Amino acid sequence: MMQEFNYHSHTYRCGHADLDMTDEEYVKAYIKMGFKRMAFTDHCPEKNKIDKRKDMRMEYDQRKEYLENIQALKQKYAGEIEIQSGYEVEYLPGEEENLKELKDETDKLILGQHFIYDDNQELKIHGKDSFSDKELLRYAEYIEQAMKCGIPDIIAHPDFYMLKRKEFGEIEAKVAHHICQAAEKYNVPLEINLNNIFAKTYYKYGILNHKPIEKQRKNLEKVAYPCKEFWKIASGYDIHVVYGIDTHYRGQIELFNEFVELANEILGKETIEKLNFINLM
Ligand SMILES: [Zn+2]
Numbered sequence: 001m002m003q004e005f006n007y008h009s010h011t012y013r014c015g016h017a018d019l020d021m022t023d024e025e026y027v028k029a030y031i032k033m034g035f036k037r038m039a040f041t042d043h044c045p046e047k048n049k050i051d052k053r054k055d056m057r058m059e060y061d062q063r064k065e066y067l068e069n070i071q072a073l074k075q076k077y078a079g080e081i082e083i084q085s086g087y088e089v090e091y092l093p094g095e096e097e098n099l100k101e102l103k104d105e106t107d108k109l110i111l112g113q114h115f116i117y118d119d120n121q122e123l124k125i126h127g128k129d130s131f132s133d134k135e136l137l138r139y140a141e142y143i144e145q146a147m148k149c150g151i152p153d154i155i156a157h158p159d160f161y162m163l164k165r166k167e168f169g170e171i172e173a174k175v176a177h178h179i180c181q182a183a184e185k186y187n188v189p190l191e192i193n194l195n196n197i198f199a200k201t202y203y204k205y206g207i208l209n210h211k212p213i214e215k216q217r218k219n220l221e222k223v224a225y226p227c228k229e230f231w232k233i234a235s236g237y238d239i240h241v242v243y244g245i246d247t248h249y250r251g252q253i254e255l256f257n258e259f260v261e262l263a264n265e266i267l268g269k270e271t272i273e274k275l276n277f278i279n280l281m
């Protein structure tokens with residue numbers, strides 16, 4: 001049976017999702033697909049502006065409008081779907097209090113760790129800057145710290161670091177064990193993120209296509225995450241697992257079942273059967 005919730009969903013406010021797509025249109029798409037619960041977890045605003053990139057996240061004073069709009073949708077669609085509020089956040093040492101403020105005003109925080117501080121206290125962004133092995137280990141350390149502080153409800157794309165790694169070697173395995181060990185210790189679910197599958201198949205070159213799944217399958221080798229080796233390691237731990245669409249675009253929600261099918265093919269039957277999926281949370 002289909003997972004009846006999705007707790008990873010963005011809005012136009014982040015600046016890199018479909019700008020002409022309203023929050024309500026997303027909600028309608030979730031209802032149409034039969035989802036029972038969803039959370040808006042847009043990229044969080046920063047009280048202290050640390051990430052200087054454009055079109056990455058809403059401004060701090062947009063929070064009120066964002067949360068009020070979710071509240072209105074919550075009431076409007078009560079009985080059809082349960083709507084929650086939230087953010088996708090990154091952990092940085094020194095930001096604990098600010099992150100707790102965001103946690104207190106929402107239902108769900110998911111951790112999408114995209115960066116770390118390097119030895120010179122400069123922000124290093126994964127996918128943009130290359131990480132040394134030492135920095136990659138620090139990346140895992142940050143994810144553990146976030147859980148230790150009780151910040152995230154879910155770890156989004158815990159294998160995101162494979163985006164810029166050529167192969168899954170010793171360091172990559174070490175990072176996987178570190179993240180999975182911490183997830184087990186602090187009992188925080190890990191997300192199998194479906195966004196990179198979307199980007200390499202149905203949304204190739206930023207254009208949505210509806211070619212049959214057999215044709216999409218041919219591009220699966222280009223998918224960086226979910227990473228087969230990471231999830232094989234994860235399957236050896238006592239952890240909970242959820243799928244996350246990481247919705248940014250029109251048409252993405254409707255393809256949920258196809259994404260799950262493709263993700264399961266990447267991970268392989270043996271790993272999928274060992275993973276402990278949550279059906280409701
Ligand atoms: Zn995004």
Ligand SMILES: [Zn+2]
Nearest residue numbers: 008088112246
């Ligand atoms: Zn996301």
